[in-house]
Amino acid sequence: MTALLRADDLERGFTVKRGLGGFLRGGGRPVVRALAGVSITLRRGETLAVVGESGCGKSTLARALVRLIELDAGQIDFDGQDVRTLAGARLRQFNRRVQMVFQDPYGSLNPRMTVGETLAEALRVHRMVPRERIAARVEELLALVRLPSDAAGRLPHAFSGGQRQRIAIARALAVEPDVLIADEIVSALDVSVQAQILNLLLDMQERLGLAILFVSHDLRVVRHLAHRVAVMYLGRVVELGPAEEVFTAPRHPYTRALLRAAPSLDPAARRSTVAALTGELPSPMRVPAGCPFHTRCPEAFDRCRKEPPRLRVDGEHEVTCHLQAA
């Protein structure tokens, strides 16, 4: 299968403001490596989920892919084009074909524009349909995401969170993209509404052949939606593989701990009283030497503390862990 969107060795650091102590000690400003050599591919029509805890770099990755964040190094290739050097008409074309939806739809919708105006604007800017067809197309889009057609005349504040997320999705779909980058788009929603949005995404993918990069911290949702899963920790992909394999036979100790920590829906399966993982995420400004996970890893041995593990590829499954070397 060919990759539609390919990211190679992405690097992005953010400098952090120094406190008074840091200022007095002098030296450079501390740098957080939000992306420390991330490589992923997204294939046509598939859902690739990116999971991890806060600060793992998953949102930075999503934003870097649509050039909302500039990279320090690395290469992004979309349908044979070098994304980082795109300009002019080609960049506009890229911006149309790769759409992003955010966690908080209220923050990404113009509060003073009616839903109809928002959708019409997207259609007009990218010249999707002739002027006289715009109103009809807006109606089609609202029907597509199952909003009533009178929604077009109302402002975003008149809608519930789930409805606003549908509006944001309708706007993304208005320009007929090939790729949807979804950053925690169901995280703020109640489960009954979340189910409606998940169904909508499955539908859209089936009908329009969308490729979806689905960023989420919710493993249950990811398992439901994803064809493949990438697990991130401290700016690195530690495991990437087919969803079924990652969930039933995880190979990285961090993936195993995440799955154990995720609350199960079966009360009978109430697990041990011991937490799945001890300790907290190390400060991203002081990433441990060797394997960055060794400070919390129940299976760490000598080598993990000294030498960063290299990526090992086994068919469709990639893991970055010394345990896999044996």
Add this chain to the structure above:
Amino acid sequence: MTAPLLSLQDVSVRIGAAAPVAGVSLDLAKGEVLGLVGESGSGKSLTMRAILRLLPPVARVGGRIVWDGKDLAGLSDADLRRVRGREIAMIFQEPMTALNPVLTVGRQIGESLAVHLGLRGTAARRRAIELLDQVGIPDAARRLGSYPHEFSGGMRQRAMIAIALAAGPRLLLADEPTTALDVTIQDQILKLLLRLKDELSMSVILVTHDLGVVAGTCDRVAVLYAGRLMEVGPTERIFARPSHGYTLGLLRSLPDATHARQRLSGIPGAPPDPGALPPGCRFEPRCAYAVAACRATEPPLARLGAELQTACLRAGDLLAAAAA
């Protein structure tokens, strides 16, 4: 059955003409972990705050809240203060808003120890170190001098639990204590709460929107919808065979491992506005099992067997279908 530790009897919260909590009756046994679950706006946090009279004056609380034989609603503010914190403590979703940002954690624990137990000086310091140790904050003696902002989210939640436990309460009200935390930290905090509950023989009411958290932690569960209890019973029983259309809809909204990439049945529509409730059962307009009778009157929360209570006219049919 012995007398319940806490008994809510027909508790309601009114704000203007609306009643975001309407007639909640619920018993809590000693040593029990009860999950109060519902979606946003279901009234679960309001119910918790009503117990300790932590609501703003515009909210009027009705009904009886019987704690240890006395009605909390009838207590004077001074008497209630002796219950609040000392006998019943509460922790919140966002520790940063509950902790005082300009006082060290040690000072805040010390305050609680002084007010409720009269402990001061070296004895208070020793007890504070014990408490931080108990909630799993490493290097406790040094951390007493830290400010809340110097803690991570998980450590702040631990510090808030330490403060809540300082006076040795018999009941802990935990309002979405892990919602803002990452899953591995959530797991640590939930395990911590369960361990402390046993060590200190406390009871816990855990408010959450996450059915996974309920399944993993709670002995019994109470399901709220639009301010009204839909179903109450043992967790295993309710997850296996829900007797209310809403509970069933909630459980079916959740993806499970065996049906990847298939449509979820979910619940259509959205919860009603508390000021404009539908006639009859308030879940009826969204319910897949509704019949004409559901629109006629609001079903009361009725006993169904020894351990289950349900407010669904179709409970019998739902249970029969689940058993088939």
